[in-house]
């Protein structure tokens with residue numbers, strides 16, 4: 001691909017804990033301990049380098065605790081980073097390093113250029129607000145104030161994710177898990193962001209509901225050409241969705257490439273294990 005990436009991330013690191021002279025910098029290598037033996041700090045992400053092209057789906061796979069959620073939380077500014085850089089061409093043509101922007105600009109980037117779907121809908125939705133109200137909140141945050149337009153947009157977004165418009169005024173707490181994830185997806189899409197972050201969106205759902213959510217994600221990506229980072233511990237989900245895949249272990253990227261290539265010819269022993277467990 002010769003296209004310019006939409007998103008470029010360099011050296012992204014995240015440490016939980018104060019750190020000490022022994023663990024001031026992330027130790028490279030996925031066999032290095034995640035937890036500092038001296039001070040107990042955890043290096044959840046260590047020097048991650050990756051990019052996402054416009055309109056593509058990048059899958060992120062790895063076992064529990066490998067740092068996937070922390071990585072997307074850092075991209076969405078939910079967690080402060082320890083080190084690294086991020087640029088997105090949709091913001092100042094990619095010339096500005098986003099982690100050093102002011103909190104006001106970070107809010108702008110979250111509200112206009114990114115959408116987030118959390119594994120736990122409690123983090124992404126206000127369960128007692130109406131579903132349309134949840135979407136309205138995202139639209140308000142991006143500076144839309146015309147009530148009629150907001151309602152129209154909310155109803156078309158909910159319709160797109162197959163939530164009956166007759167139920168748009170019901171709160172998500174009255175919905176099933178799959179419906180809650182679909183409301184989160186519609187909210188994340190509200191301001192036409194070029195990039196969606198989806199963290200374990202199908203985990204915990206019944207298989208048939210999982211399949212529907214996966215179909216919806218694929219359709220939306222085709223229809224809107226929105227780029228996505230899809231995080232899952234399940235390589236089966238990644239296989240169905242991702243154009244390219246990045247494999248994480250112990251806070252490091254151990255392998256990345258075209259999903260087909262990774263599935264057919266995994267290079268790293270950990271990826272080989274994942275692929276074989278899928279067969």
Ligand SMILES: Nc1ncnc2c1ncn2[C@@H]1O[C@H](COP(=O)(O)OP(=O)(O)OP(=O)(O)O)[C@@H](O)[C@H]1O
Pocket residue numbers: 016034042043044062063064065066067068069070071233
């Ligand atoms: N708030 C926190 N404080 C301290 N350590 C944390 C915190 N959040 C995550 N960690 C640690 O960071 C490491 C990576 O966690 P993370 O949740 O990013 O992994 P993951 O790959 O998303 O796992 P899962 O699929 O189970 O969510 C783990 O060792 C975890 O215990």
